[in-house]
Amino acid sequence: MRAKDLIASMTKKAAAPQVSAPAATPMISLDPPSGTRDFFPEDMRYKTWLFDSFRKAASSFGFQEYDAPVLENEELYKRKAGEEITDQMYNFVDKEGAKVTLRPEMTPTLVRMVMSRMRMAGEAVQMTDVLPLKWFSVPQCWRFETTQRGRKREHYQWNCDIIGVKEATAELELLAATVYFFESLGITAADVGIKVNSRKIMGAALKQAGISDDSFPKVCVIVDKIDKIGAAEVTKLLTSGELQFDEATAAKVVAVVSKDFKLEDHVELEGVPELQKLLALSEKAGIRDWLVFDPSVVRGLAYYTGIVWEAFDRKGVLRAIAGGGRYDALFSLYGSPKPVPCAGFGFGDCVIMELLKERNLLPNFSRSVDFVVAAYPGSYAEALNVARELRKAGSTVDMYLEDAKKVGNVFKFADKVGARMMAFVAPGELDKGMVRIKDLRGGGEGQRIEKDVPLDDLSNYQRYF
């Protein structure tokens, strides 16, 4: 069976499925659902590498990995309203009437799990037995966005969170972990910066203007758009609709997120000294070069309450690489009788890959295997034994799954799978208790080195070369 014929007819069918071919079964759609990705092995190697790098950075900082079902209770997201997210859910009613959704983000699940952990711990434990927690995860998250903007409907997002620490030492630890990750991939502070700000500054400005706390998340969600829609449009949104701020208040809100806002001019405002302390400490943490105070950054999530940040490409070409902040009110929103301080970040898998590609920092992962084992006709059983011995000794081994009638085909196969070595199992050597092993990369100038290795010493094959 040749691919040529197979593919020719497949392609034809796929292009014109309506043409009546009485006996033929119509072709299924070969694409995954709209806005989602398949990971073929050559893509998967990059995914594995990236995720391992996430895990390594998190482990270096003592974060522990957790996971949860991709399906969550819809209530978790409906509760924290005020964001686009609730309109963009992959939600449905299951066969028993439960309202569920593919998770749009991980933080609500994390809070649910930690609340559950506290309940499980029972009355006898001290808070310090449960908190502080440093947890991380690399969940897949789903949003039903319009695909025409070129954005996927799913992505993976590295999440690191610190639960139970009030001080900005938590934010600093999270920022340091982010920088550690960048540096581990060869990305420098010349490539990427991290804009930091504190929503407490906005909170203080609103308090001064006599605005109620309820408006705070709404103001932040509006102000988050200032880079896109401009100050005039933000003012319009603040003075109309739900909020109905007077012009003076709106001006005050716009002032604290304007580029002219300097920390040193407003040390009296809540949030400013804390942010200054964070920036000072960041020197010794070795991450000061990465940080940029940017008063316009407030992040789009409604639940942030304090310091917020956003990692960005200094060339200004790519979307935000990662974002995070403090969210001290989410436990309370979910029914915790006392507030629990939290900070965390989310770091998607797509933009970072674009950046690495653009900066030529992606390693070259080609397919590879230590051995191909092939059998001359009649020697397949012995070849199975050879493969077993090599695997037991720790080698990765691909079998040539038919009799090696044509040696040229075996070499082609070995080349395709990226084999370093080949074991040819044939009666000539077997009769002497040996196997012929070829080093496919050694030799040079077309010369292949080959040695006969005793069947009972295969685990030491390297000694024979």
Add this chain to the structure above:
Amino acid sequence: MRAKDLIASMTKKAAAPQVSAPAATPMISLDPPSGTRDFFPEDMRYKTWLFDSFRKAASSFGFQEYDAPVLENEELYKRKAGEEITDQMYNFVDKEGAKVTLRPEMTPTLVRMVMSRMRMAGEAVQMTDVLPLKWFSVPQCWRFETTQRGRKREHYQWNCDIIGVKEATAELELLAATVYFFESLGITAADVGIKVNSRKIMGAALKQAGISDDSFPKVCVIVDKIDKIGAAEVTKLLTSGELQFDEATAAKVVAVVSKDFKLEDHVELEGVPELQKLLALSEKAGIRDWLVFDPSVVRGLAYYTGIVWEAFDRKGVLRAIAGGGRYDALFSLYGSPKPVPCAGFGFGDCVIMELLKERNLLPNFSRSVDFVVAAYPGSYAEALNVARELRKAGSTVDMYLEDAKKVGNVFKFADKVGARMMAFVAPGELDKGMVRIKDLRGGGEGQRIEKDVPLDDLSNYQRYF
């Protein structure tokens, strides 16, 4: 804030959420959706270990990892009807009207991806450039089963498949990979067996009785239940309903799946010589002890066409551990103009964990970190630098995220996070350019070994002990 108070009120609320407490926010549900699992860090360590073992076994055999979205087109499963699976889907219509579902199994996705790969390869390539393929994955799969039977609605399933190999060498390779995995965890052929059979035997018997091919998958799905419902009930199902077999044909069907059916008595039947050859070759592959010919095993999936198998606990307590087989017709069913030979297996994450627990083969994974770094009041910035240097040198480091006012609390914290070493950063040593490092596990008899290590030689701290 003490956990005692927090939890006391939480527990009360959770137990009686109806009690009116006017100002309090009602507690969200702390459980994941029905039939699903959270992985807390202590569970996650086992999941990671198990998945790494799956990956290691697959890589030893030259399988390449792939992945795909957990959401799939419903059509993939509707097309291959005749099974319970289509009634148990987590399916829904998305916001654009597409019929999608959480995948109940991985094989249809694999076939879709390989068909797509063939189409992408274009007309110029030979079939041998694309096939054979050995791919693996560890996807999460979803079935809407009734939870009362204690079965989860999601599980992870290690999948290994070989596409493009007609010979039973493919099945043998898959069986050998399964055994390699078992052995890598310390499981022996005394713990687990693998029942093998071939559906071709049933096919031959049906052909002899003049039954059309269309009935084949239906017969297999019915006969799969023989262990549960008995031969009489199977006969009843074969002679009634859709099939309406006569008694003689039904008797023949039951005969080929009865425990009395011996391979050596039926060498004339299609499928028997192939199975005998597989069993013979399995000797040299080192897996003969694991295999048991069992004519009653036909597996529940409609699409199997040849050799099938099922790994089982020899004590007979647990459900099937893994299952697989040949499915040469699935490409055609999905619209491939020519058949493509395939074989593969699925290996769930739940039953194997029960087995490992029962046989005391689970490693003990306790939480651990190389260092805790703590700062006396005023030395936090320096402590950040110490943590950074230790991490750069490859250590995992957890920061004590507040000033270390009470040394006892720092030791409690170090104990909680499983730290091996502790770095105390304090002015006394800093003035001399040193950091005090304590080995928390050395010494013995309550004696802790501690040394002062120069700030500029932290990466070599081990030399000072």
